[in-house]
Amino acid sequence: MLDDRKLAVLRAIVEDYVSTNEPVGSKALAERHSLGVSPATIRNDMVALEEDGYIAQPHTSAGRIPTDKGYRLFVDRLSTVKPLSGAERRAIETFLSGAVDLDEIVARTVRLLAQLTRQVAIVQYPSLTRSYVQHVELVPLGPNRVMMVLITNTGRVEQRVIDHLEGVAEEGVDRLRQVLNQATAGQWLNDVPAAVADLAAQAPPEDRQLTASVLSVLLESLVERHEEKVVLGGTANLARMGFTAGLRDVLEALEENVVLIRLLGEAGDPSMLTVSIGAENPYEGLRGTSIVSAGYGMGDQTLAKLGVVGPTRMDYPGTMGAVRAVARYISSILAGQ
Amino acid sequence: MLDDRKLAVLRAIVEDYVSTNEPVGSKALAERHSLGVSPATIRNDMVALEEDGYIAQPHTSAGRIPTDKGYRLFVDRLSTVKPLSGAERRAIETFLSGAVDLDEIVARTVRLLAQLTRQVAIVQYPSLTRSYVQHVELVPLGPNRVMMVLITNTGRVEQRVIDHLEGVAEEGVDRLRQVLNQATAGQWLNDVPAAVADLAAQAPPEDRQLTASVLSVLLESLVERHEEKVVLGGTANLARMGFTAGLRDVLEALEENVVLIRLLGEAGDPSMLTVSIGAENPYEGLRGTSIVSAGYGMGDQTLAKLGVVGPTRMDYPGTMGAVRAVARYISSILAGQ
DNA sequence: TCCTGGCACTCCGTGGTCTTAAGTGCTAAT
DNA sequence: ATTAGCACTTAAGACCACGGAGTGCCAGGA
Numbered sequence: 001m002l003d004d005r006k007l008a009v010l011r012a013i014v015e016d017y018v019s020t021n022e023p024v025g026s027k028a029l030a031e032r033h034s035l036g037v038s039p040a041t042i043r044n045d046m047v048a049l050e051e052d053g054y055i056a057q058p059h060t061s062a063g064r065i066p067t068d069k070g071y072r073l074f075v076d077r078l079s080t081v082k083p084l085s086g087a088e089r090r091a092i093e094t095f096l097s098g099a100v101d102l103d104e105i106v107a108r109t110v111r112l113l114a115q116l117t118r119q120v121a122i123v124q125y126p127s128l129t130r131s132y133v134q135h136v137e138l139v140p141l142g143p144n145r146v147m148m149v150l151i152t153n154t155g156r157v158e159q160r161v162i163d164h165l166e167g168v169a170e171e172g173v174d175r176l177r178q179v180l181n182q183a184t185a186g187q188w189l190n191d192v193p194a195a196v197a198d199l200a201a202q203a204p205p206e207d208r209q210l211t212a213s214v215l216s217v218l219l220e221s222l223v224e225r226h227e228e229k230v231v232l233g234g235t236a237n238l239a240r241m242g243f244t245a246g247l248r249d250v251l252e253a254l255e256e257n258v259v260l261i262r263l264l265g266e267a268g269d270p271s272m273l274t275v276s277i278g279a280e281n282p283y284e285g286l287r288g289t290s291i292v293s294a295g296y297g298m299g300d301q302t303l304a305k306l307g308v309v310g311p312t313r314m315d316y317p318g319t320m321g322a323v324r325a326v327a328r329y330i331s332s333i334l335a336g337q
Numbered sequence: 338m339l340d341d342r343k344l345a346v347l348r349a350i351v352e353d354y355v356s357t358n359e360p361v362g363s364k365a366l367a368e369r370h371s372l373g374v375s376p377a378t379i380r381n382d383m384v385a386l387e388e389d390g391y392i393a394q395p396h397t398s399a400g401r402i403p404t405d406k407g408y409r410l411f412v413d414r415l416s417t418v419k420p421l422s423g424a425e426r427r428a429i430e431t432f433l434s435g436a437v438d439l440d441e442i443v444a445r446t447v448r449l450l451a452q453l454t455r456q457v458a459i460v461q462y463p464s465l466t467r468s469y470v471q472h473v474e475l476v477p478l479g480p481n482r483v484m485m486v487l488i489t490n491t492g493r494v495e496q497r498v499i500d501h502l503e504g505v506a507e508e509g510v511d512r513l514r515q516v517l518n519q520a521t522a523g524q525w526l527n528d529v530p531a532a533v534a535d536l537a538a539q540a541p542p543e544d545r546q547l548t549a550s551v552l553s554v555l556l557e558s559l560v561e562r563h564e565e566k567v568v569l570g571g572t573a574n575l576a577r578m579g580f581t582a583g584l585r586d587v588l589e590a591l592e593e594n595v596v597l598i599r600l601l602g603e604a605g606d607p608s609m610l611t612v613s614i615g616a617e618n619p620y621e622g623l624r625g626t627s628i629v630s631a632g633y634g635m636g637d638q639t640l641a642k643l644g645v646v647g648p649t650r651m652d653y654p655g656t657m658g659a660v661r662a663v664a665r666y667i668s669s670i671l672a673g674q
Numbered sequence: 675t676c677c678t679g680g681c682a683c684t685c686c687g688t689g690g691t692c693t694t695a696a697g698t699g700c701t702a703a704t
Numbered sequence: 705a706t707t708a709g710c711a712c713t714t715a716a717g718a719c720c721a722c723g724g725a726g727t728g729c730c731a732g733g734a
Binding site for chain 4: 675676677678679680681682683684686687688690691692694695697699700701703704
């Protein structure tokens with residue numbers, strides 16, 4: 001049904017349409033690509049492709065443009081991820097070297113991705129649930145306030161203030177800190193609740209109130225922050241890519257962290273690329289956009305995802321190459337430090 | 338030169354243009370506002386206003402629109418800040434109550450401002466330099482790594498990892514922690530460098546390397562983070578307000594933190610409003626925008642600024658009211674907790 | 675059986691002309 | 705100092721004609 005030449009035609013249509021942003025006709029196609037056949041033949045193939053829903057024409061007597069289904073086929077079978085150029089590789093290194101903490105790594109990554117792909121970049125913070133406790137610190141802030149700082153092996157820090165305590169004793173805090181670290185250090189965050197379950201009961205009476213308060217805040221910070229943090233960059237690029245209509249909706253969707261996280265999708269293997277095209281993604285406002293995302297992490301463990309969102313009419317091979325390269329590089333940095 | 342009626346005409350022009358987004362002509366003006374004179378008279382006043390540069394016409398035979406200078410006069414002399422409605426006040430309270438830490442306060446504030454003004458909101462994190470040290474914590478992360486956490490009275494937390502140390506001893510860290518807190522607790526961040534100047538020299542030989550490393554990182558974190566953190570929200574609103582052209586430039590400018598901070602301007606008294614109109618602000622891409630900003634802080638001390646950016650053609654009284662109200666409310670929250 | 679050249683048809687975009695509506699500036703009268 | 709009246713300007717919309725790009729289809733050729 002779809003012989004090789006039809007596929008070649010589809011590929012050519014996608015490539016031309018992506019670069020010119022105009023419906024592509026049979027004649028132009030025959031000229032620009034060496035398909036070895038006449039425009040008339042191409043036209044015949046086109047009607048076949050159109051019947052199968054891979055391409056469409058905006059109106060009679062216009063050229064064809066790929067449909068979501070067409071892009072899907074292109075991505076799955078007709079294209080290969082384009083490796084980055086040397087200059088681009090160097091750009092990644094210079095851009096990301098010298099980042100001191102996790103915040104800065106994430107911030108730079110988002111800029112880098114946006115610049116590399118000239119699209120909107122999204123980077124998710126490494127997930128809490130996939131990491132383990134490095135250290136829990138308690139800091140007395142005053143007679144009835146204590147600050148809890150949770151540090152994970154991925155370098156992430158969560159802080160909370162516990163308020164309305166009565167009579168916080170320096171020694172009580174010291175005791176609790178020790179007990180807490182003994183119980184949780186090295187534990188996966190998932191396992192922390194179980195690990196601290198009976199600490200409150202075991203605590204000496206004078207520490208009981210403090211212990212209970214701190215534990216409840218600790219547990220809360222584990223659950224609540226499951227709504228994870230995401231950073232966005234390169235929105236200015238939206239304006240470039242003929243996004244005049246519906247831009248409002250896109251911007252709106254991009255402001256919702258929940259949406260962004262769902263867009264990045266379920267975590268797969270690190271550096272495995274996911275592409276979601278047009279209406280495949282679940283949000284109204286993003287009907288005209290595609291998302292290319294990849295996981296990153298430490299070693300073979302996926303901690304979070306990153307990606308870009310651009311128009312369905314995007315340079316998939318190039319974008320996929322950039323996303324994959326950045327994900328890999330970040331993973332190597334995280335593993336290294 | 339500018340009698341009362343001419344001012345009234347200017348005010349009417351600004352108000353009409355802001356609400357309709359179309360050049361306003363003499364006839365419409367005479368109908369919609371009860372100025373008590375005929376269109377012809379208004380026309381005469383208009384040429385006077387135009388000669389003085391307060392209004393302009395896009396082309397012959399079009400209505401007039403205010404110039405930057407016209408808006409400036411309007412803001413300075415012809416308008417009063419509009420207090421919020423009861424519903425809006427309630428919205429502020431419900432929106433901001435229940436924020437647990439500084440991050441959340443800032444995040445919610447930015448959303449609130451964007452929603453209230455239907456424009457782009459900017460909120461700056463409370464400045465480091467205006468606060469004092471609450472506590473410095475050191476956490477050994479491994480044989481040659483230590484994490485430093487700096488906590489300020491405004492609830493802000495800065496963390497840094499110090500790497501490539503050799504042979505970190507638990508007791509050394511304990512000693513340094515104690516010394517450090519003794520020297521810095523309660524100090525203004527500005528004064529910290531002086532306060533720790535000779536700690537390294539005084540340290541026992543075995544702690545010297547550690548002390549020096551930690552101090553250098555501490556000082557660095559004070560200086561470097563002077564490029565302060567800013568949060569942005571409501572960019573989707575850009576699309577609504579006829580910003581089709583130049584939107585690219587605006588988005589680009591808004592992505593640069595440095596730009597945002599400079600836009601917010603120098604800190605004045607808390608809750609003092611600053612308005613920067615059109616070409617008054619220093620950035621090319623923001624020629625068509627105005628910025629309304631105010632300081633906020635604890636008591637009468639300004640810790641940071643917040644504001645909104647919208648088209649020069651904006652509802653100044655309403656926007657100013659919202660910005661002022663939010664700034665005050667945040668200040669009261671910060672002072673209270 | 676598959677490819678190709680030719681041809682009639684469709685539709686969009688462009689540019690021209692015309693008309694209308696809104697608004698101005700000027701002048702003369704109040 | 706204000707107003708009414710009038711001639712003038714301009715943008716925006718409607719309409720039309722036309723050229724170009726592209727299509728679908730058919731008949732002839734490898």
